[in-house]
Amino acid sequence: MFTIDKLYQPQNIAEAAELLTKYPDITVLGGCGFLKLGNRKIATALDLSLCSLAEISETEQYIELGAMVTLRDVEVNPALNQFFDAVLPKAVAHILGVQFRRCATIGASVYSKYGFSDILPALLALDTEVELLRSGRMPLVDFLAKPISRDVLISVRIIKDSRRAAYQNLRNAGADFPILNAAVSRYEKQWTVIVGARPARAEIAVQASQLLSDMATDSIDIDKVAATAAAELTFGSNNKASADYRRAMCQVLVKRAIGEVLA
């Protein structure tokens, strides 16, 4: 359980920016589900729930998810179910129950860069950008490569294209974090293979993606691509699975995801 001494609830992003400057150690609250598993003593907390960031908006070019959009909103949103083979709704549907997904937010899931995240591999499979209060807009892949800094994630923007995508995951139990997950997408001739919960955060398997993109559609060697992904990425051990097990199962999940995209 966590404690909070002082809570600020700005009415808009400009106010949030001022608070971020005034209190360098302020903690931005997301859905609080993961936070409550720990034992943090928070002196000053920032709640963004009054900043109008709980909307999913759609233009002709992109779908934008505000930071306070819940994972349940993602799961049932018509546009997200229409595009990309519903990869985002499918990725979040495995996370505990409906009630939890009504609490967990997309902003915290992305900004915290959790290794066990279900949503990050799926977002990496798409043309995704994030907008940050201080750092501005940048591709998600660049954001994930940077160290966590003092900032606030405002929104996640996904470019609408004809991309096909699939998500696979492996859990020891339904109500547990994934021990491994993978997402694969294809846009025109460009394939992207992502593996997460290694247990490090999700990462693009660059060599496997390139290998797959170079193959003709009618002669794709899925086994070779899956083996390449397992070989190029690093895997670690923890109390959920060993590195060897993750490496072996990585090939299975990547194969299944490629097969799903090809189907």
Add this chain to the structure above:
Amino acid sequence: MKLELLINQKNYELEAAPDEMLADALRRLGMLSIRKGCDTSCCGLCTVWVEGNPVLSCTMPAFRAQGKTVTTIEGIQPEAEKFARILAAEGSEQCGFCSPGFIMTVIAMKNELKNPSEQAIQHYLAGNLCRCTGYMGQMRAIKTYLGGEVQ
């Protein structure tokens, strides 16, 4: 901090600490149907509705409910009793500790999903754990409750 909530169609004002969870605040107000089971967001015992949507009140800070409509099982007594009687008739209730949260989720599902399949029911209720019944009786009870609407 001072909060104003509309709980079960009645206005409440309460003082809540910034780190108080909605479940604790509601129990302080006498809504003792809300149980904290796992306290790790897994079991669904603490399910209430906020703005008509089921949430985990053990995970949602009380301040997030400021100005919102909160419904506990005390607020939907007739409908809850109707389903609870079916649960009992199907032999799907033993210790009863999980029942309030489970019933809240089932009724929320009924409000949200039209003609759900058995798979859709299982998916919707994945966040409600019961350590007594093995779920088969609960599924029978839900099908009876939904009438002929289960595909």
